[in-house]
Amino acid sequence: MSILVKDLTKTYGTQNAVERISFEVNDGEIVGFLGPNGAGKSTTMKIATCYLPPTSGVVEVGGFDVVKNPNEVKKMIGYLPEHNPLYLDMFVREYLNFIGKIHGIRGAKLGARIAEIISLCGLTKEQNKKIGNLSKGYRQRVGLAQALLHDPKVLILDEPTTGLDPNQIIEIRNLIKSTGKDKTVLFSSHIMQEVQALCDRVVVINNGKLVANDEIDALKFDDSKRLIIKAEFSEQPSEPGLLEIDGIIKVKDLGECVFRLEVENSVDVRPAIFKYATDHGLMLLGLQQEEASMETVFQELTKPDKKS
Amino acid sequence: MIQVFIKELNSFLNSLIAYIVISVFLAGIGLLMWVFPDTSVLDYGYADMETLFALGPYVFMFLIPAITMRMFAEENRAGTIELLLTKPITDWQIILGKYLSGWALVIFAVLPTVFYYWSLRQLGDPIGNIDTAAVIGSYIGLILLGGVFTSIGVLSSLLTTNQIVSFIVAVFLCFIFYSGFSSLASINDWGSGALLFEQFGILYHYNALSKGLIDTRDILYFASVITLMLLFTKLILGSRKW
Numbered sequence A: 001m002s003i004l005v006k007d008l009t010k011t012y013g014t015q016n017a018v019e020r021i022s023f024e025v026n027d028g029e030i031v032g033f034l035g036p037n038g039a040g041k042s043t044t045m046k047i048a049t050c051y052l053p054p055t056s057g058v059v060e061v062g063g064f065d066v067v068k069n070p071n072e073v074k075k076m077i078g079y080l081p082e083h084n085p086l087y088l089d090m091f092v093r094e095y096l097n098f099i100g101k102i103h104g105i106r107g108a109k110l111g112a113r114i115a116e117i118i119s120l121c122g123l124t125k126e127q128n129k130k131i132g133n134l135s136k137g138y139r140q141r142v143g144l145a146q147a148l149l150h151d152p153k154v155l156i157l158d159e160p161t162t163g164l165d166p167n168q169i170i171e172i173r174n175l176i177k178s179t180g181k182d183k184t185v186l187f188s189s190h191i192m193q194e195v196q197a198l199c200d201r202v203v204v205i206n207n208g209k210l211v212a213n214d215e216i217d218a219l220k221f222d223d224s225k226r227l228i229i230k231a232e233f234s235e236q237p238s239e240p241g242l243l244e245i246d247g248i249i250k251v252k253d254l255g256e257c258v259f260r261l262e263v264e265n266s267v268d269v270r271p272a273i274f275k276y277a278t279d280h281g282l283m284l285l286g287l288q289q290e291e292a293s294m295e296t297v298f299q300e301l302t303k304p305d306k307k308s
Numbered sequence B: 001m002i003q004v005f006i007k008e009l010n011s012f013l014n015s016l017i018a019y020i021v022i023s024v025f026l027a028g029i030g031l032l033m034w035v036f037p038d039t040s041v042l043d044y045g046y047a048d049m050e051t052l053f054a055l056g057p058y059v060f061m062f063l064i065p066a067i068t069m070r071m072f073a074e075e076n077r078a079g080t081i082e083l084l085l086t087k088p089i090t091d092w093q094i095i096l097g098k099y100l101s102g103w104a105l106v107i108f109a110v111l112p113t114v115f116y117y118w119s120l121r122q123l124g125d126p127i128g129n130i131d132t133a134a135v136i137g138s139y140i141g142l143i144l145l146g147g148v149f150t151s152i153g154v155l156s157s158l159l160t161t162n163q164i165v166s167f168i169v170a171v172f173l174c175f176i177f178y179s180g181f182s183s184l185a186s187i188n189d190w191g192s193g194a195l196l197f198e199q200f201g202i203l204y205h206y207n208a209l210s211k212g213l214i215d216t217r218d219i220l221y222f223a224s225v226i227t228l229m230l231l232f233t234k235l236i237l238g239s240r241k242w
Helices: A041-048 A070-076 A092-102 A107-120 A136-148 A166-179 A192-198 A216-224 A239-244 A270-279 A294-301 B002-014 B017-035 B050-068 B070-078 B080-085 B091-123 B132-159 B163-185 B193-200 B202-210 B216-241
Strands: A003-012 A015-025 A030-034 A056-061 A077-080 A154-158 A184-189 A201-206 A209-215 A226-233 A248-255 A258-264 A284-290
Touching: A003 A041, A015 A041, A015 A201, A030 A041, A030 A192, A041 A056, A041 A154, A041 A184, A070 A077, A077 A136, A092 A107, A092 A136, A092 B002, A107 A136, A136 A154, A136 A166, A154 A166, A166 A192, A184 A192, A201 A294, A226 A270, A239 A248, A239 A258, A239 A270, A270 A284, B002 B017, B002 B091, B017 B050, B017 B091, B050 B091, B050 B132, B050 B163, B050 B202, B070 B080, B070 B091, B070 B132, B070 B163, B080 B091, B091 B132, B091 B216, B132 B163, B132 B202, B132 B216, B163 B193, B163 B202, B193 B202, B202 B216
Parallel strands: A015 A209, A030 A184, A030 A201, A077 A154, A154 A184
Antiparallel strands: A003 A015, A003 A056, A201 A209, A226 A258, A226 A284, A248 A258
């Protein structure tokens, strides 16, 4: 496998940024790395790219340990750090030239590779500009170009689409998708749709702890077993009464006679709710199915009070 | 290392720093040597370059920290240090690349003053009446001193993300190393330790070199201070791993 994280713990002072997390990313997989801000995503990525050492645990990239063989690991990965740091006073080509030479690509080969990557990343029009003069979307492309330049086996991208407008997000996403076909990609994000659109699998962490490591479909399946229905009544019904209806698992009072009902997907509970309302002399004012999405899964998994 | 060296040198050239450093150095030294009556060689009447070698270090004391202050401070502030440190190059390659590019710029600034030597040679009576050995020794001293100041500057630049703080720290350390130790040695309390104290400073070794006597002990002194400063730099750059 390409990335192996085992029992990784990172402590800053007395604070645990990452606590005993383990996951792996297989060859050719695109894995989304999710979690709220401050969950420890960037820390994990910094450790995987040899920028920070782990406090304990093992991280291997392509079979090489990040502590024992940092240079081998660094050669293998393309890394886009958070906030995409760039030398703003350098020109696009000059910058790519510098990065290429650091990776030991030389001469005509480097020239050809830079031309290739410039057209791949859609930088053709901007290739002779100073990086400082580029818009945010183009800077992001330069950051990606830099990460892709030496054709790395493993791509590690830390929030590659933050701060971009919706069109740019889609462009960058497509870029990741098309270039990531034959690569192993680990990218972090807190945008669910993005992960859904790009990834085969997601790893979710919260407060430094692993809370989920699953195929996207599995997470979605979990979600689709249950439906969320919002019901509005004319008067306050009794909660236990609602729970008695066959198929309703959970009832939550949202106030003003609106209830959030978690129901089993296999049963159509709408007639039963309707019947319940008429039996108790209530009027059913609204019945609405909430779109159960990755967002709710994310919220469920990363609730601050969640015990994991 | 060579890539970092070239990149840093390019950034000096692109950001005008190089031109400003070289022209300010040459304009300042030129004025002191040929125009200002107090220090002018023409008024002095002797064909020697004492003015350049006595005042050059003080000009360097401000110019070199100005060159080096952004080296690591800017990388740290912009986060590009993370980019650099996750590329397949070692910490030493980064430090040496940056250090040597700064030193190279200092040497470029000093080189044109060789023209002064030629002028003074022509002005000597008879022509060529100048202590060439002393001039060569002094040049070696000045360039090594530039090397020490650059290493101090690189170190201070890593200590902070603020360029101004880095500049001030570097100027102070350069001053202490250049004349601070000998001034301290002149306090009348050290007894026989005074000489030792004086030998810690750059001035003692610099003066020895400018007599035209190239003593390995002096060269070794400069080399060790540079090595020490770069070792500290490496230590601090590596401290992220603690």
